[in-house]
Amino acid sequence: MNNMNEDITLLPYHCGSVECRICGLKFLPELEEDQELHQHEHLRFLRGGLPYELREFIKRAGWEAAHCEDGVQGDDARRAQEIAKRVVAYSYWTRDVSYGIPESEFEPFMAETFAFIDESIAEDEDHAHQNNDNNDNIILQKGAGIVECRICGLTFFPHLKEDTERHEHEHEHRRILCGGWPYDIREFIKRAGYEALRHKPEIEPESENRQHEIAKRAIIFARWARAVSKGIPENDLEAYMAAHFAAMDARESGDRYQIEKANQAMSRWRRYG
Numbered sequence: 001m002n003n004m005n006e007d008i009t010l011l012p013y014h015c016g017s018v019e020c021r022i023c024g025l026k027f028l029p030e031l032e033e034d035q036e037l038h039q040h041e042h043l044r045f046l047r048g049g050l051p052y053e054l055r056e057f058i059k060r061a062g063w064e065a066a067h068c069e070d071g072v073q074g075d076d077a078r079r080a081q082e083i084a085k086r087v088v089a090y091s092y093w094t095r096d097v098s099y100g101i102p103e104s105e106f107e108p109f110m111a112e113t114f115a116f117i118d119e120s121i122a123e124d125e126d127h128a129h130q131n132n133d134n135n136d137n138i139i140l141q142k143g144a145g146i147v148e149c150r151i152c153g154l155t156f157f158p159h160l161k162e163d164t165e166r167h168e169h170e171h172e173h174r175r176i177l178c179g180g181w182p183y184d185i186r187e188f189i190k191r192a193g194y195e196a197l198r199h200k201p202e203i204e205p206e207s208e209n210r211q212h213e214i215a216k217r218a219i220i221f222a223r224w225a226r227a228v229s230k231g232i233p234e235n236d237l238e239a240y241m242a243a244h245f246a247a248m249d250a251r252e253s254g255d256r257y258q259i260e261k262a263n264q265a266m267s268r269w270r271r272y273g
Contacts, residue, residue, distance in 0.1 A: 008242040024051025049098035061192035062087030111137040153182040180229035186222040193219035220244045227272035
């Protein structure tokens with residue numbers, strides 16, 4: 001990690017320690033063992049193990065949206081609730097990735113999580129999800145024989161025997177496991193982050209600043225997930241995140257020189273959307 005990246009992605013914390021804005025680790029940068037731990041946390045981040053505050057931010061936003069949409073009529077409201085459920089499910093997956101869950105458990109974990117979420121927000125027991133079939137928990141019927149995977153968002157004909165469709169579905173799941181989250185999930189997280197930045201809660205300034213910092217991390221994480229979907233190399237993580245934190249910090253400060261400098265640094269990453 002070069003000095004520019006360290007200046008942007010590391011925040012002073014306490015008694016010489018710093019906090020990484022990417023992985024959330026608080027450590028002493030002079031200690032070799034802490035440097036190794038920091039690298040390990042970045043590897044875990046690349047595999048979807050998000051830091052606690054970030055995944056809690058995502059989970060709260062998802063639960064709030066799912067409950068807000070509960071009972072609302074109309075296709076748009078139902079779709080919004082479904083996306084919110086998926087956001088919650090992803091936040092639970094990131095927690096278990098941090099705890100070391102094997103990638104082979106991804107589909108069954110998500111199936112059980114969707115069942116739990118469906119039951120949790122059901123209007124009453126008559127509408128509670130009672131199906132124990134994992135495939136039914138993660139597959140939505142779209143009509144005309146088409147289904148949608150609740151994990152990756154892919155729509156397909158499940159009864160077709162072509163290997164290409166099966167491989168495409170497997171590829172989408174592999175991309176998620178590598179950090180390339182689906183579009184609807186990324187956009188939900190970005191919106192939640194921007195809404196939190198605009199919101200001025202009546203709390204202590206220090207807490208408000210912390211909430212804004214976590215909101216910025218959520219937005220930049222969503223952008224990283226988009227870049228992963230478009231093939232960004234993993235070893236670009238630190239440089240990519242540094243440029244995006246610099247851009248957000250500059251816009252927040254309103255400093256024209258810093259904004260121009262940050263925009264120049266961002267030009268390298270525009271190929272990823």
